[in-house]
Amino acid sequence: MPYISDSPSTAETHYSTQVSKILSIISAFRHRSVNVPDRFADFVPQLVKQVADTVSKKEPVRFILPAFPFKAPAEDNKSKILGSLPDKAEEIALQTLDGFADSIAEIYEGGAIVVIVSDASVYGDLLQVSDADAFAYQEELRKLASSLGLKHLEFVRPGTLAGIISKGTPTLEEYSAQIQQTRNLLDGALAQDVDPSGDENVQATSKHYDTALPKDRNSEDSKTAMLKRGKAYAKLIASTSQSSIRLSIHESNNVGKITLDLFPPSMNPNFLTPWHGAVAVLADASVRVVDASTVDRNKFDVVTNGEGRPWLLREKSDLFDWFGMELNFEPLYPCGMLVKPKAGHGPYKFEHVNMKRVRRLALSTAPLLLRGFTMEIQKEVFRTKAGELGEIQMWPFGDILEVRENGSLNMNNVLTNESMPFHYDGVFRTAKDEKTGEVISVPPLFQMFRNRAADQQVGGLTLFSSSRNMLPLLGQDTIQLDELRKLKWKTFTAVNDAFGGDELVLPFIAPHRETGADTFRFHEPWPASKCIGANSEPTIVEVAGLPVAEGQALCDKLTTLMYDRRVTYHHQWREGDFIFNDNATTHHTRTAFESGHRELWRVHVN
Numbered sequence: 001m002p003y004i005s006d007s008p009s010t011a012e013t014h015y016s017t018q019v020s021k022i023l024s025i026i027s028a029f030r031h032r033s034v035n036v037p038d039r040f041a042d043f044v045p046q047l048v049k050q051v052a053d054t055v056s057k058k059e060p061v062r063f064i065l066p067a068f069p070f071k072a073p074a075e076d077n078k079s080k081i082l083g084s085l086p087d088k089a090e091e092i093a094l095q096t097l098d099g100f101a102d103s104i105a106e107i108y109e110g111g112a113i114v115v116i117v118s119d120a121s122v123y124g125d126l127l128q129v130s131d132a133d134a135f136a137y138q139e140e141l142r143k144l145a146s147s148l149g150l151k152h153l154e155f156v157r158p159g160t161l162a163g164i165i166s167k168g169t170p171t172l173e174e175y176s177a178q179i180q181q182t183r184n185l186l187d188g189a190l191a192q193d194v195d196p197s198g199d200e201n202v203q204a205t206s207k208h209y210d211t212a213l214p215k216d217r218n219s220e221d222s223k224t225a226m227l228k229r230g231k232a233y234a235k236l237i238a239s240t241s242q243s244s245i246r247l248s249i250h251e252s253n254n255v256g257k258i259t260l261d262l263f264p265p266s267m268n269p270n271f272l273t274p275w276h277g278a279v280a281v282l283a284d285a286s287v288r289v290v291d292a293s294t295v296d297r298n299k300f301d302v303v304t305n306g307e308g309r310p311w312l313l314r315e316k317s318d319l320f321d322w323f324g325m326e327l328n329f330e331p332l333y334p335c336g337m338l339v340k341p342k343a344g345h346g347p348y349k350f351e352h353v354n355m356k357r358v359r360r361l362a363l364s365t366a367p368l369l370l371r372g373f374t375m376e377i378q379k380e381v382f383r384t385k386a387g388e389l390g391e392i393q394m395w396p397f398g399d400i401l402e403v404r405e406n407g408s409l410n411m412n413n414v415l416t417n418e419s420m421p422f423h424y425d426g427v428f429r430t431a432k433d434e435k436t437g438e439v440i441s442v443p444p445l446f447q448m449f450r451n452r453a454a455d456q457q458v459g460g461l462t463l464f465s466s467s468r469n470m471l472p473l474l475g476q477d478t479i480q481l482d483e484l485r486k487l488k489w490k491t492f493t494a495v496n497d498a499f500g501g502d503e504l505v506l507p508f509i510a511p512h513r514e515t516g517a518d519t520f521r522f523h524e525p526w527p528a529s530k531c532i533g534a535n536s537e538p539t540i541v542e543v544a545g546l547p548v549a550e551g552q553a554l555c556d557k558l559t560t561l562m563y564d565r566r567v568t569y570h571h572q573w574r575e576g577d578f579i580f581n582d583n584a585t586t587h588h589t590r591t592a593f594e595s596g597h598r599e600l601w602r603v604h605v606n
Helices: 016-028 040-056 087-105 130-149 172-187 200-212 220-240 353-363 379-389 467-473 480-484 548-563
Strands: 061-066 112-117 152-157 243-250 278-281 285-289 300-304 310-315 327-331 336-340 369-371 399-405 431-432 439-441 447-455 462-467 489-495 505-506 507-510 516-522 539-543 568-571 576-583 586-590 600-605
Touching: 016 040, 016 087, 040 061, 040 243, 061 087, 087 112, 087 130, 087 278, 087 310, 130 152, 130 172, 172 220, 200 220, 220 243, 220 548, 278 300, 336 539, 353 369, 353 379, 353 576, 379 600, 431 507, 439 505, 439 539, 462 467, 462 548, 467 516, 467 548, 480 507, 539 548, 576 586
Parallel strands: 061 112, 061 243, 112 152, 278 310, 336 369
Antiparallel strands: 278 285, 300 310, 327 336, 369 576, 399 600, 431 439, 447 576, 447 600, 462 568, 462 586, 489 505, 489 539, 507 516
8 A cells, every 4th residue: 555656657766665665554553443434544644744753854653552550450359360460461562562662663773762751651550550550560571672782662651751750760658659740731721622522533432331341430420530540641642753653552543543453363352452451372382462361261270380370271181181281371472372390391202293183273373382392413303203294295306395595406596595485385286186187286284394494694584474364454455355266376486496387377275175265366476686595496376367467466465464563473593492383374575694504304294
């Protein structure tokens, strides 16, 4: 969706291209409410001017988000959350915000920053949350962001915006005094009257309070007090952060502020915030954000983190029972799961892992990463375990591929150090249909990797893009799922030592061969200009039945979605890692690397 004309007659510059790309990222990440009309298009002209001014100065694009006040107070001994401190829900939310900003940094050298300004001082006293609880929550939130290595987030207290306090970490006593000063300002010089009747966004926030506020604090007087404080707070932000783009966690029409979902939409169908919910891993290994007060605790375990703090809920299931192994099952962001020994246990021998459990779990969540398991460095051991997973698929080179730089085996760009397109393995592995005689694609169901060695500090990442996360993002800015279901794509790459040489016509949406779920099938178009290695060949991709330009535009939009940070897990290999990946549910790619030895063993299984 270009926001600045790309007509050749305008001689569009690198500068204007960056503005357009930044606006497209903001547009893609915005939340479209089912309750409030989306009027983002009305806000675009103002955003273009604001972003263009920032880019012309080569400054970071700054966003400001009032959020993360404290965990919601309990009601009638029922709590929506697991504890008073940040947990897995906050972790995912912070990763989502950092990914949003990093997406801009990837295409704009000035980068982007999301400033999180806590609204604890705005609402804490109205909801009877102690300053001590809010203070502890804020400090732990900062520690969490630091431990995750998030580079695009800043934390600011409301009093700092008002000039009441300086940057830095106050004591609890200083914090309480500063909070009171901030409230005095909001209730005094910045006080605002509120009339929800003429403002869609205020109406949406008022409706949010109907369900978010405890019943004993859900009177009209309480809501009015909350709305008045919120409006005064908005005035403070607007007057002190004029160069920043306002973000919001409340449903809105996306004019004046942009509403973001703090989770990948597939995880959060009820649009909850981290401080009003908890992360739950369900029996099928899917991840949801839930109101913890609605969960049957007899069916769920509360999983703690390394510090013994309540971290997430996990539904009881034999998927997580690995026959005596004491393991943690931690959701990866934004897709997949990490399985590793609990503290004080392991390492366990990979030879002892039950591959039927692995297969079931890998069909439920992809990629499945095993870390902290040892294996003798023998291909026969690897081969035996692969055979326990399923039927091994053979290739001209055999069963186990050593994925490393190797110019003697021509497999396009697979055995090079250059970047690769998003693809699924085996798309160009073909056979003749026994009934029709037609040449068909016969990709494997699973990839099984073991990392022999990978010491890249920069590059060499493997990216896994999930259909489960991508399909919910399809819509008016790309294409509706039902429309994509009707289309097919044509593809070709030259023959090499392992695959290629046949033109294929394939559906974009195909049922998973075991689960029946919708899966997205595609290969990122890869022109000759991106081919670097001596064996590298382009991959031609077109949309069958569409004019070339229209098909290319659709391919570009789908490719962009595959790289979306809410869709794709970025994996930095560690020595000894095992990954089991559902090749039908995901696509994968590799980023380029320049130095260091990188070697994976890979086998395909059906």
